[in-house]
Amino acid sequence: MSAVEFFGLCGAALVGLGFYGLIVQVHPFRKIVAFNVLGSGVFVVFGAIARRGVMGGDGADPVPQALVITGIVVAFSATALAVALVKRLAREEQETPGTEEDE
Amino acid sequence: MNVLTLALAILLLIAGAWAVVARSAFAAVSGFIVCGLLLAVVWLILGAPDVALTEAAIGGGLTGALLFGACGVLQDSSTVRNSRSVSLRIAGALLSLLVACGLGAAFLLLPEPAPGLGGEVRSSMAATGLENPVTAVLLTFRAWDTLLEKVVVLLALVGVWSFAPDSLWAGRPGVRYRLDPHVIFLAQVLCPIGIVVGVYLFWVGASAPGGAFQCATIFAALWVLVTMAGLADPLPVGRLVVRIAVVAGAVVFSGIGVAGFFWAGAFLAYPVEFAKPLILLIEAALTLSVAFTLGLLVAGSPARGEEP
Numbered sequence: 001m002s003a004v005e006f007f008g009l010c011g012a013a014l015v016g017l018g019f020y021g022l023i024v025q026v027h028p029f030r031k032i033v034a035f036n037v038l039g040s041g042v043f044v045v046f047g048a049i050a051r052r053g054v055m056g057g058d059g060a061d062p063v064p065q066a067l068v069i070t071g072i073v074v075a076f077s078a079t080a081l082a083v084a085l086v087k088r089l090a091r092e093e094q095e096t097p098g099t100e101e102d103e
Numbered sequence: 104m105n106v107l108t109l110a111l112a113i114l115l116l117i118a119g120a121w122a123v124v125a126r127s128a129f130a131a132v133s134g135f136i137v138c139g140l141l142l143a144v145v146w147l148i149l150g151a152p153d154v155a156l157t158e159a160a161i162g163g164g165l166t167g168a169l170l171f172g173a174c175g176v177l178q179d180s181s182t183v184r185n186s187r188s189v190s191l192r193i194a195g196a197l198l199s200l201l202v203a204c205g206l207g208a209a210f211l212l213l214p215e216p217a218p219g220l221g222g223e224v225r226s227s228m229a230a231t232g233l234e235n236p237v238t239a240v241l242l243t244f245r246a247w248d249t250l251l252e253k254v255v256v257l258l259a260l261v262g263v264w265s266f267a268p269d270s271l272w273a274g275r276p277g278v279r280y281r282l283d284p285h286v287i288f289l290a291q292v293l294c295p296i297g298i299v300v301g302v303y304l305f306w307v308g309a310s311a312p313g314g315a316f317q318c319a320t321i322f323a324a325l326w327v328l329v330t331m332a333g334l335a336d337p338l339p340v341g342r343l344v345v346r347i348a349v350v351a352g353a354v355v356f357s358g359i360g361v362a363g364f365f366w367a368g369a370f371l372a373y374p375v376e377f378a379k380p381l382i383l384l385i386e387a388a389l390t391l392s393v394a395f396t397l398g399l400l401v402a403g404s405p406a407r408g409e410e411p
Binding site: 003004005006007008009010011012013014015016017018019020021023024025026027029030032033034036037040041043044045047048049050051052061062063065066067068069070072073074076077078079080081083084085086087088090091 | 108112115116119120122123124128131132135138139142145146148149150151153154157158161162165166169170173174176177187191192195196198199200202203204206207210211213217219220221224236237239240241244245248249252255256258259260262263266268316393397400401403404
């Protein structure tokens with residue numbers, strides 16, 4: 001098995017790990033971390049698939065690389081948004097313990 | 104496949120598993136950062152140095168800073184109740200195993216020869232005046248993606264700001280860090296190096312691995328470091344200068360895109376003789392805006408009044 005195929009499978013394993021965390025973790029913050037692991041795995045699988053083209057004699061294919069760079073930045077933005085949401089939820093729970101939110 | 108490759112893969116999977124199942128949130132984030140840095144090495148092996156730079160700077164750096172910052176705030180609520188029933192854990196593990204195996208099998212069963220766009224990109228490179236094919240794809244062939252990515256990052260920032268309570272609307276984001284001599288020392292050592300590396304990556308991005316996003320990420324990380332040292336405080340997000348800095352990249356990019364209708368006949372098309380200077384202008388505006396936006400995303404929602 002070549003290194004590219006091997007890392008493609010590692011990416012698939014990361015997707016599985018992240019998916020497991022998404023299911024079994026209770027706290028939303030832990031789900032965010034697990035989702036990021038899942039996303040990294042998807043990027044690696046994609047990168048390995050792109051690399052196969054290079055092995056097939058097509059030369060370096062920059063399009064998937066550019067897509068992954070875009071994907072990493074967008075994943076970071078989504079994570080920041082999710083973290084801000086979880087922080088705000090924690091703040092609401094602290095201020096009004098046991099009652100409904102009034103905002 | 105040699106021993107190092109195998110060791111890298113094992114470490115990567117251990118770090119990934121640790122990020123998912125570790126007991127405390129802090130330990131999980133540590134695992135995630137290790138995972139991000141190892142992934143950067145994987146990207147190098149996969150022949151994508153541009154992605155490796157981005158992954159190291161964002162996956163290992165900025166996301167780590169963001170998640171560690173959240174750990175501090177969420178300390179009370181994140182360590183409690185970590186109990187799913189054993190049957191649900193087993194079912195989840197089986198389902199995840201199925202997903203991973205399915206994905207792995209799909210990957211191994213892909214048709215040969217693999218398709219790709221490398222040839223087309225290479226044959227059209229001359230028109231862009233650039234030598235790094237990844238930068239060429241980001242700023243010419245797939246410029247739409249990059250423009251929309253900038254808008255997504257901007258929308259995420261608007262979303263983060265919107266989570267501020269009414270009383271703190273347009274206030275300063277994040278906590279005020281106290282002056283810490285150790286972090287100050289770190290900032291003093293790293294900032295000059297970081298600025299040189301960032302500008303180098305920006306400039307070399309036209310012909311070698313690097314570019315606007317990598318440079319912007321490094322600048323954002325430096326700014327986060329300076330605020331953590333207590334040397335600077337984020338401006339209130341209601342200030343006009345902050346708003347301008349954040350939207351400048353998207354405005355310049357769309358402006359040049361619309362101008363493309365007049366001088367090259369299509370949205371986001373550049374006249375061949377001015378392609379490179381225009382791309383540099385867009386990259387400069389993007390770097391400024393993305394650096395500000397990423398830094399502000401790490402800082403989070405407004406959490407204090409407008410006074411320092």
